Amino acid sequence: MSNRPLAAAGRLVPLLRAGLIAGIVVAAAAYPAVAVTGIGAKATAHAVESKTRLLTTALPAETSYLYAPDGKTVLTMFFEEYRQYTKLADISPNMQQAIVAAEDNRFYQHHGVDPKGVARAFVANARSSGVSQGASTLTMQYVRMALRDSATTPREVQEATAQTPMRKVKEMRMSVDLEKELSKEEILERYLNSAYFGHRAYGIYAASEIFFSKTPKELTAVEAATLAGLVKSPSQYDPASSDQKDATARRNYVLDNMARLGYLSPDSAQAAKSEPIRLRLTYPPNDCAAVPDKWNSWGFLCDYLKNWWSAQPAFGDNRLQRLDKLRRGGYRIVLSMDPKIQTAAEKNVGTEGNTGSPFANGIVVSEPGTGRVKAMAVNRRYSLSLDENPLSSNPEAGPDVKANYPNTVAPLMGGGDLPGYQAGSTFKMFPMLAALDAGMPLNTVFNAPHSYRSEVYDGWQPSNASGAMSGTQTMWSGFGKSVNTYFVWLEEQVGAERAVRLAEQLGLRWRTDVDRDHASPAKANKWGAFTLGVSDATPLEMANAYAAVAADGRYCEALPVNAIYNRDGTPAVYTTPGGIEREVAKPRCRQVVNADAARAATDAARCPTGDTPAKGSCGGWSTADSVRGTVGRPVAGKTGTTDSTRSAWFVGYTPELAAASFISDPDNPFNAVGDGQSQIPIAAVANTLRDALKGRPVRDFVPPSDRIVG
Structure with missing residues (x-):
């Protein structure tokens, strides 16, 4: 058949x-x-x-751009599809x-x-x-x-x-x-901004830049024909491949069609076809790891920006939606940092010469009254590379090796998912501020023993670091000398839960199961050790909390940006629960304690730094008495160390700036820093404030009223 x-x-x-x-x-x-x-x-x-x-x-979708504070210098971009919308007149x-x-x-x-x-x-x-x-x-x-x-x-x-x-x-x-609905010109414009040209180039702006390092307006007939030929099959006709045979044939086909349609003369088309394809390939930076090397330390603030962005309801209902908006929304984002302050911070934590230490020394500088982050630096390189990491070849190093040295993208200064570091006596600010806000005067006297048994805290018995701290203390002297027994007693008087809730209102978050348990409503009032800083905190949180004290008790959420613009140039906005429309990049502030209480806390906080309070006496000595001389202007602050000096802190502030610095091993909290290095955060803050404020008028703190002095 x-x-x-x-x-x-x-x-x-x-x-x-x-x-x-x-x-x-x-x-x-x-x-x-x-x-x-x-x-x-x-x-x-x-x-x-x-x-x-x-x-x-x-x-x-359009690429979002991250700018330096000048609003002009591009630090990096965020994109899934590299694209910048371009009007037809500019093509x-x-x-x-x-x-x-x-x-x-x-x-x-x-x-x-x-x-x-x-x-x-x-x-x-x-x-x-x-x-x-x-x-x-x-x-x-x-x-x-x-x-x-x-x-x-x-x-x-x-x-x-x-x-x-x-x-x-x-x-x-x-x-x-x-x-x-649309004209041919409008459709053509949209098409040219949507088409994929290969090499992650979406739209004609990206294609012009990636293949020829020029704008769409500058494209020659030969270059345009090369790009137009890519749309049909970006991989087959890729001119960046080792063999340009297919790319050239496709380009010549387009040139012949341009001549047939009258766009080119036959002679011009023939001459164009004889030219080789000449590329100037450019690969656009993407995400924080691509921040230029000369601004490497700025990568940490870039990383914080991403974490902050992912928490903003203005950009979506959840973290994934918000980050998708960042990569596709075409935003123009201007960082809040001050280059002068950032340079000072980098110099004073050793970002250039001290990166080989397992101990991270970082600093965050915040602006009182706005919450804007003005500097963020640590003695690490912001990098995904493990090539220089002495632990990277150690099979026992474990999955956290990237948090070590010298390269890391871990959020060591806060704003991410790391819990932070025990902040020691810097937490004494919270019960003192709570007591002052409750009406207790600065001159609240207690005869602090070397060791104190607390009946409120079920017989817990803390002691002071030194016998010299014993005796009659006030808030001035107790804060200046960091007298543990005075502050445990003071916390008893005002209630530990009140101090814990105040810390929360000043931006602290509990990130470990232990801290969350102690801070719970059922247990907070028994958290006697809270005043000694047994909880983890980040430099970002502590700088912002102390900035609120400098701003007369007005707390402002940490803010990594000066401005955020939509793709059409309008400021990005959000709607408050009360239905009010506000710009996302504007400070979000609220009064947490009354101004007089904050001024009183500052007066006591001048004692640790060797400064002179406006109203009282520091009692003869302090824990960081070199700071006033280094900064050269009125300054307040507090030292903090933990058991066995596993970490050491200093948080200091002037009316203009608040800075928090720590030193600790982020990979091994049991690796003690030691007393010998406890001065490092003090020097970092003092020197940074000095350098950052050089040339600016000297401002003094507003003194508290006589009513709260007592």
């Missing part, structure tokens, strides 16, 4: 399928509503109309013509769907017994890209990319409708 009839029938199948699809295509072009209804989906027509309306306003006519020549010769003649193109594709596909030629116009291609870009669920992504007649019909219907 002959196989010829079966073979003939087999050849007819592709023809019949192609004919069927072509029939639907032509019907959709001529009668789109009828075609859609004929497939049996009245609801589909409504959905198509709704999506078409959406596409008239939808914009593709070379060469590029506009080349993309038409490459993808849709009849773009200016059809109305979204090209029947002639459909017929041509039908014939070509029938001859090849497959799909050798498409019939998609530029408008149809744009619709497909826009639907893909606007998809927010897996189902929407599948619907936007499914290779089915139904998807094709919807696409054509939307293309016809879209051309009634």
